[in-house]
Amino acid sequence: MAKLVFKVTNVFENKDSLWITTDKPGSNGHLSDMMIELKTPNGKTIKVNSRTLHVNRGQDERDHNYTISVDRIDSNNQPFSKQDVPINTEIWLPIN
Numbered sequence: 107m108a109k110l111v112f113k114v115t116n117v118f119e120n121k122d123s124l125w126i127t128t129d130k131p132g133s134n135g136h137l138s139d140m141m142i143e144l145k146t147p148n149g150k151t152i153k154v155n156s157r158t159l160h161v162n163r164g165q166d167e168r169d170h171n172y173t174i175s176v177d178r179i180d181s182n183n184q185p186f187s188k189q190d191v192p193i194n195t196e197i198w199l200p201i202n
Contacts, residue, residue: 108143108198112172119178119188123157128172128197141181142174143198144191152190153181 112128119125144152154176174197179185 108200110196111199112197114144114191114193114195114197115171116193117188117191123175123177124188124191126174126176126191126197128174131171138174141200142176143200144176145196145198146190146192147194150190152186154179155181 112130114126115129116127117124118127138156140156141153142156144154146152157175157177178187
């Protein structure tokens with residue numbers, strides 16, 4: 107079982123990770139160091155480890171959309187890139 111928490115609004119790519127901006131404000135660290143699922147509009151699911159991304163946003167970060175960092179290697183040790191995570195990809199949090 108999983109819970110839909112965000113939708114992707116933008117993706118930035120660097121050497122080791124993707125930085126994903128979401129459609130909702132929130133505190134950085136909310137999804138840090140846990141497995142999440144990226145469900146693309148075409149039905150593909152990518153399971154990845156999220157990492158803490160510290161962004162200085164001033165006094166009240168609740169006014170800024172949430173940004174997460176994910177490894178560019180999925181749970182099956184397969185690489186993926188920005189092109190694999192289009193806008194409107196859903197971010198799901200598995201619930202045990």
